[in-house]
Amino acid sequence: MKALICSRSGGPEVLQIAEVAPPQLGADEVKVRVRAVGLNRADLLQRSGFYPPPAGWDPHRLGLEYAGDVEEVGAHCVLRRPGDRIMGLVVGGACSEFITVPERETLPVPERLTHVQAAAIPEAFLTAFRALWGEGELASGDAVLIRVATASVGIAAIQLARLADHVVAGTGRDAARLDLLRDLGLDHPLIEGVPDMARRAQDALGGHAQVIIDLWGGGRLAENLSLLGEEGRLVVVGLLGGSRDTIDLAGLLMRRQSIRTLTMRSQPIERRVALVRRFERQILPVLAEGQLQMPVSRVYLMSNAAQAHHDMARGGHFGKLVLTWAE
Ligand SMILES: NC(=O)c1ccc[n+]([C@@H]2O[C@H](COP(=O)([O-])OP(=O)(O)OC[C@H]3O[C@@H](n4cnc5c(N)ncnc54)[C@H](OP(=O)(O)O)[C@@H]3O)[C@@H](O)[C@H]2O)c1
Known part of the structure; x- marks a missing residue:
């Protein structure tokens, strides 16, 4: 499968699409076909070599929030089914065609949101x-x-x-x-x-x-x-x-x-899950009704991620910059 990687630390020019091994699905995880990824300043910092991910996460793989479709579910999963549209935060590597995520950290995408709009929500x-x-x-x-x-x-x-x-x-x-x-x-x-x-x-x-x-x-x-x-x-x-x-x-x-x-990225899984579940109960219904929104400033193809990084560093946007795998 394809993933956005930074071959080394540096400017946006170090970003490239590479072939990587697909992720292995755990029993408590779902496999997601990623459709859209929200860009964050933390991605720019990681690419520059100033914000390494926590231990166990590949510093060359980028992406902290996603929206996509459930492709497959692990043996112990009870919340999601193949075909469900979901969104959420990950510690790294969201800019991949497929990711695996703990099921309890996922949020359903409200019907009124596209994948691009949903990828602008979690972070x-x-x-x-x-x-x-x-x-x-x-x-x-x-x-x-x-x-x-x-x-x-x-x-x-x-x-x-x-x-x-x-x-x-x-x-x-x-x-x-x-x-x-x-x-x-x-x-x-x-x-x-x-x-x-x-x-x-x-x-x-x-x-x-x-x-x-x-x-x-x-x-x-x-x-x-x-x-x-x-x-x-x-x-x-x-x-x-x-x-x-x-x-x-x-x-x-x-x-x-x-x-x-606070830092969202470096916190134990149980704290991340508790936050997501509380958000699902208290905020997601309001989001589903259309009372909350996040403007999407611009959408880029993953192959044009260097431009997105460049634009975020320059500033002047209002709302999120979002990367997608297909137009
Ligand atoms: N602790 C965490 O877990 C966590 C989670 C998410 C975000 N963050 C951090 O929170 C900050 C905001 O993130 P975001 O995603 O909301 O950013 P964003 O959507 O990219 O917006 C940043 C905006 O802030 C303004 N800005 C840029 N540089 C500035 C500066 N030097 N001084 C004052 N304002 C400046 C700019 O607007 P104008 O050009 O209109 O001034 C810019 O568009 C970032 O530092 C990010 O890393 C932390």
């Missing part, structure tokens, strides 16, 4: 879901600030928090892209980099945020903590702006705030 929505109600411990009445709301995880987090009736403010660098978020439920768009951003954020939130979902990272830590209320939770999910920062711990201590982090 952004599962990450946002976990950040808000897992590490963020979002509780009734909490105001939420999403820093880089225009990123895919931000787009998902806005919709999920609004669905649960939270006041949501979200930032972005580009006014036009920020404006598009109004249609997805963002009441308070805030432009990054303007001098009175903090005051505007407080006006929008009616005080402090209780939860901040932070995709920016380095350079905004002190400001984020100043926008966070007592016992508030800052959840660091991404490092788009960099990984280094300095803060005075006194404020953190006096206001009993916490800084939490």
Whole structure:
């Protein structure tokens, strides 16, 4: 079968389609014919040699989320049948014609979604879901600030928090892209980099945020903590702006705030399964009704993956870039 591989660490030019051995099906696994794969910044980092997969996973094989059709099921499987359309996260190697995945980590694709639309869902929505109600411990009445709301995880987090009736403010660098978020439920768009951003954020939130979902990272830590209320939770999910920062711990201590982090890729299987099953119960029905969406910015053939990597690095997209095996 064919798979997208990076022959060595480097730029998009190291990507190539290669013949690889097909995966072996385990008793608790389903074999998936992959139709579409959502591209993630982690793929770009792995290709560059900066984000190796956990032990046991091939660093040359890329792809973290997929949508496809069940081809075959293992002897112990009870949830899925051949022909079912499914989607989900994997630790690596989604950019393959076939993959095998633990059955309990799969989600059914709602009827209204195409494979391409479905491949844009798992990483952004599962990450946002976990950040808000897992590490963020979002509780009734909490105001939420999403820093880089225009990123895919931000787009998902806005919709999920609004669905649960939270006041949501979200930032972005580009006014036009920020404006598009109004249609997805963002009441308070805030432009990054303007001098009175903090005051505007407080006006929008009616005080402090209780939860901040932070995709920016380095350079905004002190400001984020100043926008966070007592016992508030800052959840660091991404490092788009960099990984280094300095803060005075006194404020953190006096206001009993916490800084939490999450990584979707490196977590034990039982935690991954618990998240997926909770998502299936609480969020999938809403997705199936069409109340949640993830814009797909552009679709690329797998053979053109280098262009997709190049475009993601350049930025300027709104929503997901998706790779497919066939037009
Ligand atoms: N911890 C985890 O498990 C996990 C899971 C998923 C994602 N992430 C991380 O979360 C971040 C967002 O991922 P995503 O998939 O949502 O990204 P995305 O859809 O590719 O969106 C990123 C957007 O952020 C803005 N941006 C780019 N560089 C920036 C910078 N230096 N400073 C501020 N904004 C910048 C750009 O929008 P504008 O051009 O409009 O500003 C860009 O389009 C990434 O760092 C990703 O690796 C982490």
